[in-house]
Amino acid sequence: MESLGEVFPVLRTAARAERAMMRSDRLMAHRRRPEARLAHLEHNDGLAITKAELEALTLCHRGQYARIDWEPIATRPLAATPARMAEGEAAYQQACARVAAYNTEILTARQLLEGDAVAAREVITRNTRLAELRASMNGLGFAAPEEGRLVAVVEAIEEDDVPYERLTPGDLRTARREPFTLAERRQIHLAALCALALRVGAELVSVLPEPAIEVAVLVDQPCEERGRPTPRPVIQLLMTAESLARPDWRTADAIMLASTLAARMDWCIERGFAPISLTPLSAPLTLARAG
Secondary structure, three states: OOOOOOEEEEEEOOOHHHHHHHHHHHHHHHHOOHHHHOOOOOOOOOOEEOHHHHHHHHOOOOOOOOOOOHHHHHOOOOOOOOOOOOOOHHHHHHHHHHHHHHHHHHHHHHHHHOOOHHHHHHHHHHHOOHHHHHHOEEEEEEEOOOOOOOEEEEEEOOHHHOOOEEEOOOOOOOOOEEEOOHHHHHHHHHHHHHHHHHHHHHHHHHHOOOOEEEEEEEEEEOOOOOOOOEEEEEEEEEEEOHHHHOOOOOOOOHHHHHHHOOOEEEEEOOOEEEOOOOOOOOOOOOOOOOO
16 A cells, blocks of 8 residues: 555445446446437436435535544543342343443543554444445545554545436436436546545544544556556545534535645546555544554
């Protein structure tokens, strides 16, 4: 992995081999008599995308993000095991469950502030909705390539994973399939990866104690040295706690917001994304161990 070192896995939403097989099947279906297929909505060949699905892909960053303050939670004293009560066994078990949840939160806060990556993975799995991003993400991991850097490593979809057609609104009588141009698919890919980088960064800064986290979005691209596609970075940005307070998270276009946050990328309409070299962006961190 370019300049990242070991990546500690956190989430796996889709297998790269499965994604590649779907990509191949869709390409074959796309090449078969497209003019005869465009009017048929009932044939689910995986080539077309609805307006709602397109918005979920390119606007997944929109929302409101509230940061968890783990410091005061970590300073709470642990609660004692409840005594048996006259109310009965059910009430006792409920009280035990409440104490266990309370103490678990305290211990989790302490582990996070000590830099425990295993606790971080559990918090991300439990307190975020990043696992929903299967349409744009294959997996998420963490890397700490050098002192003072924490990088969220995102495996994103390729340009060829973008659907070839859109479904226009309406019922079976009025709706139609409409093909995307190559330029439109590249624009969708750009918006989808910008939205993904923003969403991952915002959710991680919301639930982890770090005030800033780098996000590196990787896409499989041809590699002359290895002779097969290799994950290469195409977007890099720094998400900070201050960025979460911006008023435009609910309405902003993903490309514009990523640009405002100084995201690094090399993209043009003629070829799409080109690989970039990663450069240190992040602030001091506490989460640096693989646990």
